[in-house]
Amino acid sequence: MRKIVTTYINPDMDGISLMYAYTELLRKKREKADYYFEGTMKKEAEIVLNKFNIKLNTATRIENEDKIVLVDTNYLTEIPKAIEKENIVEIIDHHNKDSWLNDRNDIKIQIELIGAAATLVAERFKNENIKISRESAILLYYGIISNTMNLKIKLTSQKDIEMANWLKQQTPEITDEITTQIFVEKSQIGDSLREEMEVEFKDQFMSISWSMGQLEVANVDEFLNKYEQDIRNVLKTVSEEKNVEYISVNCMDIINGYSVIVAGNEKTAEIISNTIGLNFKDLKAKTNELVSRKEIVKVMRELYKNGG
Numbered sequence: 001m002r003k004i005v006t007t008y009i010n011p012d013m014d015g016i017s018l019m020y021a022y023t024e025l026l027r028k029k030r031e032k033a034d035y036y037f038e039g040t041m042k043k044e045a046e047i048v049l050n051k052f053n054i055k056l057n058t059a060t061r062i063e064n065e066d067k068i069v070l071v072d073t074n075y076l077t078e079i080p081k082a083i084e085k086e087n088i089v090e091i092i093d094h095h096n097k098d099s100w101l102n103d104r105n106d107i108k109i110q111i112e113l114i115g116a117a118a119t120l121v122a123e124r125f126k127n128e129n130i131k132i133s134r135e136s137a138i139l140l141y142y143g144i145i146s147n148t149m150n151l152k153i154k155l156t157s158q159k160d161i162e163m164a165n166w167l168k169q170q171t172p173e174i175t176d177e178i179t180t181q182i183f184v185e186k187s188q189i190g191d192s193l194r195e196e197m198e199v200e201f202k203d204q205f206m207s208i209s210w211s212m213g214q215l216e217v218a219n220v221d222e223f224l225n226k227y228e229q230d231i232r233n234v235l236k237t238v239s240e241e242k243n244v245e246y247i248s249v250n251c252m253d254i255i256n257g258y259s260v261i262v263a264g265n266e267k268t269a270e271i272i273s274n275t276i277g278l279n280f281k282d283l284k285a286k287t288n289e290l291v292s293r294k295e296i297v298k299v300m301r302e303l304y305k306n307g308g
């Protein structure tokens with residue numbers, strides 16, 4: 001029996017790192033395992049793979065008899081269509097547990113609402129005393145760094161910090177200089193702006209029609225000088241195509257430690273201003289410290305919970 005470790009379509013650094021490293025962990029425990037993903041990985045993951053010359057070797061497809069391990073997600077709407085939910089045997093994630101899991105005691109579930117799911121797999125290597133490869137150490141490290149904005153966002157847990165430090169000790173190739181280079185490279189967004197913005201899906205936990213995207217860049221003010229109009233065009237297009245009423249994007253400045261929320265329309269600026277207490281000017285609001293989308297969405301979900 002083969003296990004396939006997979007994540008949401010168009011995975012980011014966290015998803016890619018878990019897929020790769022957890023497959024390695026399973027194999028080192030003598031299980032038959034492969035990883036697989038669909039769509040295009042986020043630019044940042046590509047940058048890290050290239051910088052450290054790490055090659056992925058994915059399974060070509062999911063077979064009917066494969067058992068599935070989901071990492072960095074537990075949402076059935078986000079995963080490859082070929083997955084039969086009966087075949088899911090394990091989940092490692094850091095997002096809120098979805099209701100379909102309530103009566104699935106057969107699935108081994110580890111969900112902890114911490115900064116990065118990569119932390120959970122790093123912890124398994126460490127606790128089970130299994131030697132980690134340079135590739136998995138590097139990928140998991142950048143999974144944590146990317147999800148926690150270099151350990152700066154509020155959701156960062158003590159465990160995220162400990163595991164990032166532990167991973168860094170596993171290979172001398174990880175340096176702060178390379179991390180800065182990766183952040184800067186990642187900010188060079190050209191034609192992939194719409195993909196990078198992550199505004200395609202309405203929030204399934206809210207009663208209002210809401211989508212908030214996120215961009216993580218090295219210098220937000222400079223970035224907005226250049227791309228604000230393009231960002232607004234994407235917000236407008238997506239809101240029309242997907243029929244989203246409240247649409248915005250949270251632009252996080254990874255180097256200087258602040259965020260600018262760009263609202264797609266007046267009513268979005270108003271609702272964020274009323275709930276989070278930010279002042280918008282020209283449909284833009286700047287925060288004093290780094291605020292992540294997750295933190296904002298958490299507040300919004302509490303106020304605009306849907307029935308299910």
Ligand SMILES: [Mn+2]
Pocket residue numbers: 014015072094116117147
């Ligand atoms: Mn994640």
